[in-house]
Amino acid sequence: MKIIHEIGALKSVLKHHKMNGKTVGFVPTMGFFHEGHLSLxxxxxxxxxxxxVSLFVNPTQFGPSEDFDAxxxxxxxxxxxxxxxxxxxxFVPEVLEMYPEGYxxxxxVESxxxxxxxxxxRPGHFKGVATVVTKLFNIVEPDFAFFGQKDAQQVSVLKRMCKDLNSSVxxxxxxxxxxxxxxxxxxRNVYLSQSERQDALVLYKALSEAERLIRKGQREAISVKNTMVEIIxxxxxxxxxxxxxxxATTLKPVETITEDTLIALAVKIGKTRLIDNLNVDFL
Amino acid sequence: MKIIHEIGALKSVLKHHKMNGKTVGFVPTMGFFHEGHLSLxxxxxxxxxxxxVSLFVNPTQFGPSEDFDAxxxxxxxxxxxxxxxxxxxxFVPEVLEMYPEGYxxxxxVESxxxxxxxxxxRPGHFKGVATVVTKLFNIVEPDFAFFGQKDAQQVSVLKRMCKDLNSSVxxxxxxxxxxxxxxxxxxRNVYLSQSERQDALVLYKALSEAERLIRKGQREAISVKNTMVEIIxxxxxxxxxxxxxxxATTLKPVETITEDTLIALAVKIGKTRLIDNLNVDFL
Incomplete structure (x- = not known):
């Protein structure tokens, strides 16, 4: 494995592979890997x-009061x-390599x-994500890019962006x-204390109960939501x-649950904000 | 020559050429060609x-009171x-092919x-230009893209954009x-009446006088500008x-004229807005 810090160096090594007809798979990350990253x-x-794999903690997707430094x-x-x-x-670029002076x-995605x-x-968060992903896609020019479904909204926004901008990725x-x-x-799970780690299970518990209700036949969104809120x-x-x-496509709220439905939640456990979701594609 | 209306069709025909190692040159246009386009x-x-060559009158770069329809x-x-x-x-796409529902x-370029x-x-004009050019670059994935220096600001903005987004174009x-x-x-010269066509020469006259003064040694921007304004x-x-x-790089006003200087002007002749410029790269 080679570590590359500069955009030009990465572009030129990948150009060589592409000229030889090789396909390129890309995993953009902010590092501090867990099994989720490794599965991608x-x-x-x-x-x-x-x-x-790119490792870049992207400052433009963090708000001023968020945990960029930490x-x-x-x-x-x-x-x-x-x-x-x-x-x-x-690919491990410095911040100034990605956002030089005058950037x-x-x-x-104005939606x-x-x-x-x-x-x-998180105002501005998806602007930062869309911008850095556009840059990384232009640098790597991959055939495929792999994202975790855990960031379901990010997946939907980036799919919209790629479709709109006619990206080949x-x-x-x-x-x-x-x-x-x-x-x-x-x-961010490392932020949790031992007791918070236990409390954090409530996100999965709420989603599991939602899944159980839906599999049993419940299709009323408000009813599922109320049960989840109660659990949390x-x-x-x-x-x-x-x-x-x-x-899951438009991220607009639905009244009736179908196979296109996404159940998404964000919950603070103590000071740590956690997200999780369930794709109802099993219907 | 082949006329192609659909994005997917153009992508697939160009993919074939690139796999055979061919370089692609791209000229994005809004059509109604004159010698300037043909030279590109x-x-x-x-x-x-x-x-x-793409021919697409891009609605997003026209203001609501501008001449998109005309x-x-x-x-x-x-x-x-x-x-x-x-x-x-x-490449001649329909508007809905480029901006489908939900776009x-x-x-x-926030500068x-x-x-x-x-x-x-023309508020919003360069947002429309940057967006459509990003889309067209993703569709064509050219090695080179050719733009007229007449739209000097467009050239500077697109160079900034491509550098920022790490485009390979x-x-x-x-x-x-x-x-x-x-x-x-x-x-837009077709909008001019016969007498306006004569009056429109004043843009070139002002730039020619500016060039004469600079070649004679004048380096004071304000003095050159005053002479031009007087002529117009x-x-x-x-x-x-x-x-x-x-x-020419940052588009910031300068006091002293150097080889990086751009002299740009926009003048309405009757109802027709004309632009022209002089790159002082001869210094």
Whole structure:
């Protein structure tokens, strides 16, 4: 595995592979890998000739009061993990390499998609995501890009963006990876104290109960939502940011649950904001 | 020459050429060709294996009170002209092919570059340009893209955008093509009455006098600007939108003229807004 820090160097090494007809799979990340990231890399490894992972904690997708500085980092461990799953190139640019002086260009998805759910409490977040992903796609020019379904809104927004901008990159959403007790893997889970770690299970509990109700035949969104809210509020350290039942394509709220429905929630456990979701594609 | 209306069809035919190692030169246009457009196509023909011209009157770069509906169109003539200079593919999409229902993604260069000069009287114009060019670049994925230096601000903004977004496309600015009496070629010149056509020469006269003064040694921007304004105001049908002396790279006003200086002006002759400029790269 090669570590590359400069955009030009990565472009030129990948150009060589493409001229030889190789397909490129790309996994954009902010590092501090867990099994969720590794599963994306394994999907990429299976589907592509050359696998590129970027590790860049992107400042433009963090709000001024968010955890950019505190975001967990561990490059040495991340390199070993990438190596262990057969990644070919790890792209690790400095902030100034990505946003040099005079930088001025941004990509926005001007839709309700970006100002609800996580967008409501994180204004500008999806502008930062859309911009950095556009840049990374132009640098790597991958055939496939792999994203975790855990960030369901991000997947929907990026699919919209790629469709709108006529990108040739195929976005592949990969299933949520969970701890054995059901907690969705997240780099932010390290923020949780031991007791908060237990309380954090409430997100999965609420989604599991929603799934059980739907499998039993419940199709009324409001009823499922009320049950979920009740479950979450029974945990005293929890504070609901949102519990929403929406279309997975448009992210607009729905009244009736169908196979296009996404149930998404964000809950603060103590000071740590966690997200999770359920795609009702099993219907 | 092939005419292609659909994005998918163009992508797949170009993919084939690229797999065979061919370079692609691209000329994005709004049609109604004059010698200026044809010179861009000739540059593209010389430098690339495959030449693609797009013809799309892009609604998102016109303001609500601008001439989108009235913008001159003549597809049959344009096809013949493209054919005559050896263009391989003409891409002529419908508006709904480029902006289908639910379209939401825009590219903005958030810099003073876009809200001064033409940007001041055309708010949103460069957002529309940046967005459609990003889309067209993703569709064509050219090695080179050819733009007229007549739209000097457009060239500077697109160079900024491509640098910021790490585009692999090389932007090539081609010299202004003029009528024998000096009027810069423009699709909008057809709006001019016979007497306005004469009055319109004042743009070139002002720039020629600026060049004469600079070649004689004048380096004071304000002095050159004052002379130009005086010349233009001597024509009664003229109304200055702007006369600016700026850096060609940043578009910021300069006091002292150097080889990076751009002298740009926009003048209304009757109801027709004309632009022209001089790059002081001869210093």
């Amino acid at each position: 890399m394994k999907y990429a490894r299976k589907k592509s000739d050359v696998v590129v 975001y967990p980092r561990n490059l040495d461990r991340d390199m070993d993990l990438c190596n262990s799953v057969g990644v070919d190139y790890m 001025a260009t941004y990509v926005t 309700d998609m970006t100002n609800q759910l996580c967008g409501a409490s 195929e976005i592949i959403a990969c299933p949520i990876v969970r701890e054995s007790d059901g907690l969705a893997m997240s780099s 509020e029974s945990v005293s350290t929890s504070k609901i940011d949102y519990v929403e039942i929406v279309s | 196509m000739k540059y593209a023909r010389k430098k690339s294996d495959v030449v693609v 913008y001159p169109r003549n597809l049959d003539r344009d096809m013949d002209l493209c054919n005559s200079v050896g263009v391989d593919y003409m 939401a993604t825009y590219v903005t 003073d570059m876009t809200n001064q000069l033409c940007g001041a009287s 090389e932007i090539i600015a081609c010299p202004i093509v003029r009528e024998s009496d000096g009027l810069a070629m423009s699709s 105001e001597s024509v009664s049908t003229s109304k200055i939108d702007y006369v600016e002396i700026v850096s």
